[in-house]
Amino acid sequence: MQDVVGRHVTDVIENTRMHIVARTGKPEIADIQRIKGQYMIASRIPIFEDGKLVAVVGTVMFQDVRQLQALAATVDQLKQELAYYKRELRRKMGAVYRFEQIAGSSQRMEEVKNLARKVANSDTTVLIIGESGTGKELFAHAIHAASKREMGPFIRVNCAAIPDSLLESELFGYEEGAFTGAARKGKKGKFELADHGTILLDEIGDMPLNLQAKLLRVLQEKEVERVGGTRPIPINVRVIASTNRNLQELIREGKFREDLYYRLNVLKLEIPPLRERGEDLQELVESLLEQLMETTGLVVREIHPDVWEILRKYSWPGNVRELRNVLERALHNMEGNCLKAEHISVSQTDMYRTNPAAPLTLKESLELAEKEAIKRALAAAGGNRPEAARILGISKSGLYQKLDKYGLS
Numbered sequence: 001m002q003d004v005v006g007r008h009v010t011d012v013i014e015n016t017r018m019h020i021v022a023r024t025g026k027p028e029i030a031d032i033q034r035i036k037g038q039y040m041i042a043s044r045i046p047i048f049e050d051g052k053l054v055a056v057v058g059t060v061m062f063q064d065v066r067q068l069q070a071l072a073a074t075v076d077q078l079k080q081e082l083a084y085y086k087r088e089l090r091r092k093m094g095a096v097y098r099f100e101q102i103a104g105s106s107q108r109m110e111e112v113k114n115l116a117r118k119v120a121n122s123d124t125t126v127l128i129i130g131e132s133g134t135g136k137e138l139f140a141h142a143i144h145a146a147s148k149r150e151m152g153p154f155i156r157v158n159c160a161a162i163p164d165s166l167l168e169s170e171l172f173g174y175e176e177g178a179f180t181g182a183a184r185k186g187k188k189g190k191f192e193l194a195d196h197g198t199i200l201l202d203e204i205g206d207m208p209l210n211l212q213a214k215l216l217r218v219l220q221e222k223e224v225e226r227v228g229g230t231r232p233i234p235i236n237v238r239v240i241a242s243t244n245r246n247l248q249e250l251i252r253e254g255k256f257r258e259d260l261y262y263r264l265n266v267l268k269l270e271i272p273p274l275r276e277r278g279e280d281l282q283e284l285v286e287s288l289l290e291q292l293m294e295t296t297g298l299v300v301r302e303i304h305p306d307v308w309e310i311l312r313k314y315s316w317p318g319n320v321r322e323l324r325n326v327l328e329r330a331l332h333n334m335e336g337n338c339l340k341a342e343h344i345s346v347s348q349t350d351m352y353r354t355n356p357a358a359p360l361t362l363k364e365s366l367e368l369a370e371k372e373a374i375k376r377a378l379a380a381a382g383g384n385r386p387e388a389a390r391i392l393g394i395s396k397s398g399l400y401q402k403l404d405k406y407g408l409s
């Protein structure tokens with residue numbers, strides 16, 4: 001140490017640039033420097049006092065660049081492992097779909113996907129509306145998976161499937177002894193389970209009014225109170241709500257709270273029905289068949305052109321879910337590896353709704369008219385079938401046969 005004091009740095013350290021930094025005042029971080037035949041990683045940092053450069057500090061981070069290469073290799077491996085665990089965790093947590101898996105490049109779908117992608121990374125509440133089977137849940141998954149909450153839980157609650165009497169405790173949990181006579185232990189609700197993640201409130205339009213009020217408070221206060229509980233529990237949850245019902249109509253009917261609607265409707269995603277995006281059909285069929293071949297082990301090598309004709313003419317009242325079901329049935333009906341028209345079974349009377357101007361055979365026209373007449377009679381009879389048969393002027397058994405034929409039973 002003694003013998004270096006007072007000597008110029010260039011006499012002491014090989015290939016040094018300390019004196020240059022002392023002149024320029026510009027720090028040099030992680031620079032490669034060759035010393036005694038070895039490459040090292042060095043940083044040179046100028047020190048200022050009252051705006052005046054007074055010293056330069058030099059440090060060697062790696063004595064040998066090979067150490068750095070080893071570190072880089074370790075980081076690479078860790079990154080790969082992390083990606084693997086992220087994938088596994090995501091599968092376990094339930095958010096299995098990503099935007100890339102949402103098939104459909106029609107302009108309308110692209111618009112919806114772009115909007116959803118844009119909003120995914122914020123904590124914005126999203127309201128997804130669209131007919132049943134259009135892919136609302138898929139979008140909710142993809143938004144979660146593209147957000148900074150992706151490592152957190154994704155919890156879905158179907159508000160229509162849970163009896164009203166249980167929904168409150170399902171959503172908000174309950175404290176020990178909350179239910180009289182029951183020695184049940186307390187339980188976390190879905191909101192608590194979704195902490196640091198996303199909750200999907202599916203079929204929100206079916207939530208009873210009293211719970212809508214409680215939900216509104218939860219969204220405003222960002223805390224939940226368990227049934228029978230006395231202390232609020234803070235929660236950090238992103239909310240996505242979805243419905244196939246017309247919420248504005250429900251508001252007019254007094255069945256949905258307007259203030260809750262505005263709380264949820266921060267960003268609205270409208271998923272178009274399949275019949276309005278015929279351009280997506282081919283991409284959807286390919287994507288769904290790929291999934292189905294994987295799950296069923298059956299293989300389609302060829303699709304007969306007649307199949308496309310049927311699929312294009314059909315109006316898809318059940319949207320993509322129905323398309324998936326039709327394809328799955330077709331796959332099981334197939335004998336070889338070629339998908340043919342005879343394997344596809346769709347309701348004949350829903351065939352031409354997509355294009356009312358499409359020419360029909362006489363039989364098809366008659367069937368359409370018959371189906372329409374039956375629907376009207378049933379509506380007029382308030383669902384009473386013998387009465388509907390009387391209106392139609394046919395026997396009860398005749399009506400039952402036709403209900404079966406048209407899938408109306």
Ligand SMILES: Nc1ncnc2c1ncn2[C@@H]1O[C@H](COP(=O)(O)OP(=O)(O)OP(=O)(O)O)[C@@H](O)[C@H]1O
Pocket residue numbers: 101102103104130131132133134135136137138139202243244284287288320321324
């Ligand atoms: N764009 C798409 N690409 C691939 N698969 C899709 C697409 N849209 C929907 N599906 C498939 O269709 C089925 C129904 O989708 P999903 O459950 O998301 O519909 P939904 O709108 O939430 O229906 P519901 O309102 O009845 O709950 C699922 O099997 C989903 O994988």
